[in-house]
Each structure stands twice: as structure tokens, then as C-alpha cells.
Amino acid sequence: MPPEQTAETLTPPAPTSHGRYRDVFAVREFRAVFAAHLLSMLGLIVSEIALSVLVYDLTGSPLMSALAFALGFLPYVVGGTLLAGVADRFPARRVLVVCDLVCAGCVALMVTPGASIAVLLTLRCCLAVVSPVFAGTRMATLADVLGDGDLFVLGRSLLRITAQSSLLVGYGLGGLLLTMVTPRHALLITVGTFLASATLLRCGTRHRPARARDGGSALVTDSLKGAREVLADRRTRVLLLLFWVPPMFTVAPEALAAPYADDLGVGSTGLGLLMCALPVGTVAGELFAGARLRPAARERIALPLVCLTPLPYLGYALRPGLATSLLLLLVSGAGSAYTLGLDQWFVRAVPEGLRGRAMTLLTAGLMTVQGVGMALAGVAAEFAGVTATVTGAGVLGTACCALLAVQARRTEGRDGADHHVTGR
Template sequence: MPDQTLVEPTPLGYGRLFAVHEFRAVFAAHALSLLGLVVSELALSVLVYDLTGSPLLSALTFALGFLPYLAGGTLLAGVADRFPARRVLVVCDLVCAGCVALMVLPGAHIAVLLALRCAVAVVSPVFQGTRMATLTDILGDGDLFVLGRSLLRIVSQSALLAGYGLGGLLLVVVSPRQALLITVGTFCASATLLRFGTRRRPARAGGGSTLMKDSLKGARQVLADRRVRVLLLLFWLPPMFTVVPEALAAPYADDLGAGSTGLGLLMCALPVGTIAGELYAGARLRPAARERITLPLVCCTLLPYAGYALHPGLAVSLLLLLVSGAGSAYTLGLDQWFVRAVPDELRGRAMTLLTAGLMTIQGVGMALAGVVAEFAGVTGTVAGAGILGTVCCVLLAAEARRTEGRDGADRHMTGR
């Protein structure tokens, strides 16, 4: 059970999270493993290009970070509930470290490198889903959990801003294989922090069937609940449209004649807006206020993209992206509703499925953006994503409103 003295309904900002010893360990481990992942993605893509001279294979190393998420999150989700969480987290980190260590071996064939990249991506949703479920054990399932999730997301967004730049500077000093060795170290350090910085807790559920059957059964149970299903869609659908300007940033910067500087600004605007929105909502709004603004924000967050229909210049485009990113603060309220709606014994599988679906659908959104832009152009595609995405969000928000009151009450998933 979480320490009840830590479950405080009045928001005091993110600082109180660091009063919880276990959260400090989880936070530091998250930062280290994220750093390792960013460096490994960049170093591996450079290594693949050096070995093959193929831009396609180099780009494929990035795509393989998305594609296996669905398989891992669906077929291995049962791991998150049927084994003690600390053991799952440590083993996942060590598996990732082992895969990256094998990439360093001289003479490794390109197919082996890509297969190892896939293995890391398969493990990632299990790790992230288990960690998310563990946060409810450490912080409770109230406001502290919401702030903890938000802070980990902010770190992830910050890594998008700084990680690839720092990784690029690192590769000026060391070779790609040496950079991969640094990644091995960060994964091992993360495993150490989680092993000795968090408590051992029992598994959430037993293992009465095979892992794959247990995972698929859990996914069916999660998706069978109307309330949980609409919350999952609210997590998944907006990001599918949100990534469209990011996917098309390079051709749009070229259309504007903005050069590499403009491209960098376009890539940074959305994460900056997201960080600002989450920080404000987490630090300044009460839990009840964050829940009240969830549905209005989710209905409005993609509307700024419609402004691309006017073919704005760089400054206005950046403003539209910043405003849209700030609307992502709706996720704080969704986090609270989701953890309230899912039974404890399904929590690990539900959160693994959430993570896998989120990563997969962003990859799908990027691919579709490229296809549509071939026919509709960049500005037409972004504006269309804003309009269509807003319609989808409004429909989902209406369904979420109809299912209100089922959080914590409707337990037909588990027969209660």
C-alpha cells in the first residue's frame, strides 16, 4: 500500500514528488534509460549508414523503434502483472543492455543489428507499462500519480529537444560503437537504481495460463470495458494527428525557405508547447480543475492545425504548434480517469497496452501524413489533420461524457 501520508489532494507542485524515495529512483532510472535509448537510436542509424551507405536502411533503424511495439505490448503484456514489478523492470533493462552490447561486436551483420533493434523495441512497452503501473504503488492512484506521470512525460519531451543534439555532439568525439557502449552503461545504471531504489512487491495476478494467452485475455478484458476503451482512444487518436506537422516539417521548412534553422524550430515548437502546458496544469491547477478541462482541451488541441490552410509563414506556424502543444495538458486528467477505471489486477496489462498503442499509432500517423501529402500538399495535409482530428476528438469526448460515473464502479471486466 502507498504511504497514505503522501496522498495529498491539494496540489503543491512537482517538488513534493521528490520527497518519495522510490520515485527519485524511478525518475533517475527513467532519465538514464531515455538518454541511453536516444543515443543508441542515433548511433545505430549512423553505424548502419556507415556500413551500408543506404539512407533507407538508416531510416529503417528509426522506424523499427515504432513497429514492434504493438507485438510486444499485446503478446507480452501479461508479464507486467504475473511477475513482481521490480523484477520485470530490472530484467527489461538488462535485456536492452545485452542487445545493445551485441550491437557493439565488430563484424555484426546489418540484419543482426536491425533484429537487435527490434528486440529492444519489443521489450520497451512491457518496461514502460510496468513502470506506469508501479507508479500507482509508489505514489497512490490520486494526484501524486498524475504528477509523477506528467513529470516523466516532460522528461521525455525534453529529451526530444536536447537528446539528439547532444548525441550528435557525442558522435563527433567518439565512434558509433563507442557511443553504443555508453548506452549499455546507462541501461545497467537504470537497472541498478530500480533494483536497489524500489521495494519488492508481489505480482498483481497469478499465471494460470501461458504468457501469450494471459496477455491476449488481459487485452480483451481491458478493451471490453466501454469506459476504458474510450479512454484508450482518447490517449491514442489525438497523437496520431498531432505528429503530422512533425512528420512533414522538413518539406514545409523547404517550402518556406526557412533552411535548417527553421526546420529545427518547427521540430521544437510542439514539444516546447507540450512541456509548458503540462507544467502549468500540474503546478498551478487543482486535480478537480484538471479533470474539468480535460474534454474541452482534447476537443481544441488540434484546432490550431487548421490555420495551416492559410499557408502561414514561419512565425505564425510556430505559434500554432506552440498553442496545440499546450493543449496536451488534457493528458493529466486522462491519467486520473484511466487509473481509476482499471482494476488493480489488470493495471499492468492495461498500461502496457496503452503504451504499445500510443507508439504504434504515432508511427501510423507519420506514415499516413507522408502518403496524403503526396496528393494534398503539406499545408493541406496538416490542416486536414486538424479538422478531421478535431471531429474525432469531439466524438470521443461525447462518448467519454456518456460513460462518466463508471470509474471505479463498473467492474464487469473482472466479474465484480
């Protein structure tokens, strides 16, 4: 670590510097953001499990239980488009704290005695509407806390790694927790995690003014206008698609893990391994790229990795056994290291006044396309079978990613020009 940096660094290094993960943790505000992210992620995951179990206990319907879980994806597009302006029109710390308090309030209402199924599902939708606003605001704030250079990329990487790890740990802890307490008591615990996250963000980050002025327009109008401005720029539009398109195809094996495990006859243990392989590969790939590669190298490999990420799914055409399937998923997950290069391009391409809305749109689109990808994989598997569907996802995904990579090359070098010329 350079001698001018201390354990309580407040000002991040210059954007051109090469950082390390330990340099990110040296920034005091990031430590608060990171801890709050971990708490809110675990709280959200446990609440999803507890709510789905609670709905099943109340209705006895697997469909209603699955619907309670699926509603975590669908309303993202609403919050990400109609409420995106919140991220830029209000001070970031206030937005983050209020979002956590809203989530805590929604979960607290879920445990109210006599709450109907309609109320529970409505509150679940409210959580999903708030989530992209919170995530987009936090992503934009990272650029303020860490600068828009390498530390921003590494900070984003750490939050993604935490999210993937939380999925692996959270589902296990949630299941274990529900063996000891009722679903309603588990929901009460998640209220505490959201409140703790709000406290960390309020006390651990400093106040910063809003990025954009109100301008007198309604929030929804401003949000839609911001989305149009973000999507109107060709470079930014291509980068958004590069974030969105690969996951839409790579979620196919995850969506079809249960029937595939049944086809292989590997039982619940095999199913668990199939569900874990992709996130484990993702964490390993991000850690390697973040710790071992310099920023220029991450940007050089970004587009090749985008094209290669769906490619291992072609191996499903050979009807592999469990071990080979796990290897294919691990390799595909490791390819997700392309996001480190895309993060740097995206933060350079988006003007600061639109950063919150752009990040919120990115988050909402990412969650939405994953939900769409899972649904499409399920429909395709009904007609073509699991192996043919995953293989097809590999073929189509690779072709789409290659086309997007060509477009990204054509717009390369315009990040700085777009920012200064358009002023958007």
C-alpha cells in the same frame, strides 16, 4: 508541504489530496524511478541516433538508415499485446530490472565486430518489443509508489515532461557525441546508461508481489486475455482512444517538418525550430496544469483540451510563415495538458489486477498510432501537399476528438462502479 511529510516520504498522501511536483520528489522511490527513467531515455535516444548512423556508414543507404530509426515504432504493438501479461504476472521491480538488462545486452551485441545489418535491425526490434513492457510496468508501479490520486497524475506528468525534454536534449547531445566518438563507442555509452538504470531500480525501489496470479495459462494467452478484458469495458476503451487518437493527428507537422521547412526556405535552423515547437508546447502545458491547477480543474478541462489540441492546425490553410507556424505548434502542444485529467480517470477505471496490462497496452497503442500517423501524413502529402495534409489532420482530428469526448461524457461517473461491480 504538510508537516507530516519529510524529504524521505515513503507513503504517498491520500488519493483525495492535492499534491505538488515537490511532493512527488519527496517520495524516495519515485526519485529512483525518475532518475532511472532519465538515464534509460537518454540511452535509448542516443542509441537510435548512433545506430542509424552506423547502419548508414555500413550500407551507404538512406533507406536502411531510416528503417533502423523507424523500427523503434513498429514492434511496440507486438510487445504491448503478446507480452503485456509480464507486467502483472511477475514482481514489478524484477520486470523493470530485467528489461533494462535486456536492453543493455541488445545494445552490447550491436557493437560486436562483424555484426551484420540484419543482426543490427533484429536487435533494434528487440529493444522496441521490450520497451512497452518496461513502460507499462513502470506506469503501473507509479500507482503503488505514489498512490492512485493526484501524486500519481503528477508523477506521470513528470515522466512525460522528461521524455519530451530528453528528445530535445538527447538528439542534440547524440549529434555532439558522434562528433567526438564513433557510433560503436556511442552505443557502448548507452550500455552504461541502461545498466545504471537497472541498478537504480534494483536498489532504489522495494520488492512488491505480482498483481495477478499465473493461473496456469501461457504468457501470450494471458496477455491477449487481459487486452480483451481491458478493451471490453466501454469506459476504459473510450479513455484509451482519447489517449491514442489526438497524437495520431498531431504528429503530422513533425512528420512533414523537413519538406515544410524546404517550402518556407528557412533552412536547417527553421527545421530545428519546427521540430522543437510541439514538444516545447507540451512541456509548458503540462508544467502549468500540474503546478497551477487543482485535480478537479484538470479533469474539467481535459475533454475541451482534447478537442482543441488539433484545432490550431487549421491555420495551416492560410500557408503561414515560420513565426506563425511555430505559434500554432506551441498552442497545439500546450493542449496536451489534457493527459493529466485522463490519467486520473484511467487509473480509477482499471482494476488493480489488470493495471500492468492496461498500462502496457496504452503505451504500445500510443507509440503505434504515432508511427501510423506519421506514415499516413507522408502518404497524404505526396498527393495533397504539406499544408493541405496538416490542415486535413486538424479537421479530422478535431472531429474525431469531439466524437470521443461525447462518448467519454456518456460513460462518466462509471469508474468506481466498473471497478467494484465487474471486479475485473
